[in-house]
Amino acid sequence: MNDFQFYSPTEFVFGKDAENDAGKYVRKHGGSKVLLHYGGGSAIRSGLLDRVKRSLEAAGLAYVELGGVKPNPRDTLVYEGIALCRREQVDFILAVGGGSVIDSSKAIAMGVPYDGDFWDFYTGKSPEAALPVATVLTIAAAGSEGSGDSVITKEEGGLKRGAGSDLIRPRFSILNPELTCTLPPYQTACGATDIMAHVFERYFTNTAEVEITDRLCEAVLLTMIHETPRVIAEPDNYQARANIMWAGTVAHTNIVGVGREQDWNSHGIEHELSALYDCAHGAGLAVIMPAWMEFVCKHDVMRFAQAAVRVWGCQMNFADPEQTAREGIRRFRQFLHSIGMPVNFAELGAKKEDIPALVEKFGLGDGRTGGFVKLSSADVATIYEIAAEASL
């Protein structure tokens, strides 16, 4: 196990009707003038936004609004948010939505007190200050409600890049599983895929002797395998939604990933797909991650065999561990297909002929990247090719 520092000071408020306490928690965490940041349609139509507004008003809080966050959130709206917060002297940002809304809020939070361009934080600079951020979560997926991470897409050129800092960990996150019961099956499955991917990015590691985090990772994966088919079959199954929601948060606070080198190449490789095609991040991961696994499996066959046995319930083939390892990957892809996820480029709406452009944009040049296996540009191209042609 490697040395690490772990700090997750987010207050999680979990359960039915919890959004009605949003104002109370903003006040507890020191806010007085709030930016209410959201996407659009569903939060308004469902009445959620109105409930949150009433809660802010009941707590005597002033607020301004900025809606319009799109999936794969854009830098252009972030600039607008920063200007609005400065003009209105906002001191607290409340995200009402999913990962895109939260990530956009985090970008605004870093940008407001910063003299330069907020995009600096998405190209390697560490922030020194940020407005406090909190969330009312509407989809179990990104884990952004409990993480210090944010991913933003630059509209010009479609660059999708991430930033990370404990300063942007939400002060509180309101997790009401009921809010996710109306999500359509496709979005639900995309969220579940993202949650599982967050765990696998941590699971495949070169760090030895990490039994506790291995087991915690497997705990989240086993839960997702148990609960996801239930919500696909019964979208308003509160208990299954609740288990998935907490699993999604646990998956990404990093409590299951501390003390171990992590990979994150599947996320990076996927980001180019969702930046180019504006597809759902989870759907892109469903196509990329099993392809990545097939490509890197030989690097540590026994680790993949461990996942196959402990997570996918495979029988260990002691005479041929690689067969077990590959059977685990096959079951992962079958599972993703069973919950309605695409398995190849055609099903995702991506084109094989774009691979050179995707690799170019990935921007590796002659370098290498990744924590588990260091990939070259040629390796990334091969993974896109495996993903393009994959079948069950």
Next chain:
Amino acid sequence: MNDFQFYSPTEFVFGKDAENDAGKYVRKHGGSKVLLHYGGGSAIRSGLLDRVKRSLEAAGLAYVELGGVKPNPRDTLVYEGIALCRREQVDFILAVGGGSVIDSSKAIAMGVPYDGDFWDFYTGKSPEAALPVATVLTIAAAGSEGSGDSVITKEEGGLKRGAGSDLIRPRFSILNPELTCTLPPYQTACGATDIMAHVFERYFTNTAEVEITDRLCEAVLLTMIHETPRVIAEPDNYQARANIMWAGTVAHTNIVGVGREQDWNSHGIEHELSALYDCAHGAGLAVIMPAWMEFVCKHDVMRFAQAAVRVWGCQMNFADPEQTAREGIRRFRQFLHSIGMPVNFAELGAKKEDIPALVEKFGLGDGRTGGFVKLSSADVATIYEIAAEASL
């Protein structure tokens, strides 16, 4: 899953030599005048206390010292600490030690700003303020480094009682597994037993549909089953010590126990043993918890069978689930014996003829207590009797 609130704002600093940063973190978390609270012997002899002092001095911090905390920490030293902190205008308490030192620190922290008797917080009152507490942990066991709990023994009459509040969650905890490598096997095993007991107290629940926390609980238990025999065999195995240390913290921040009713009768029943005989809490739990399991097993045979299969690797007996359930309990007791823990009163140094006095002190009268099975005084007596006579 039940509604819940989860707030764990402790900053964990994990790894080799981490104690040398103690001063830096006290400063980061706002301390200026520190009470250095500790037990005695080993922290001084090992040079740990000197390293921590140098770190405080390097950070320009003033400090006063209070040593002498004993296992099953006493109220008398807490009163002394409260008076000392008031006299010296201490604004931060740094515990250097294990659960006893940390729990004593938490009691002092609540007592300093309180007009009444700190014992009020151990008989049901909630604190409204507390000095900030932080820890340099020297044994993986109590989980107090990441919890809002504290247990103190009243010297007069030997009452052992607990208090809980988010106000006493440590601001930071320094976890250096090296510091635990010199622990003798018996203390190591007591700590491991306490960690497993913290999980089982949460695991046996009447709350339905708690897959995510079930799986997280099992993750910690599987880790302990894998790592504990390794440290008993090789006390200075850093990696096994590291896995146990993080498992112990995860076991008790409550991230594995949220959203579910918990039991905690084994802890309560054990507390009377360690209060009367001054035995190690973990050793007492090794005798009590399997006895409690045998007594309550019929209340939910399938939950015990689940533990037997998932945690202890038993084959499910589909024709007779209770046989599987009881086999799991048997393996737990065998495991505890294999790591050097007592299995009955004689091995613990307790006396069967004291059972009426133990039940009397438990203080249930005609009431009932417990989250999984509500026990009467007669039930508690029966559990002591099972524990008294237990064998492998």
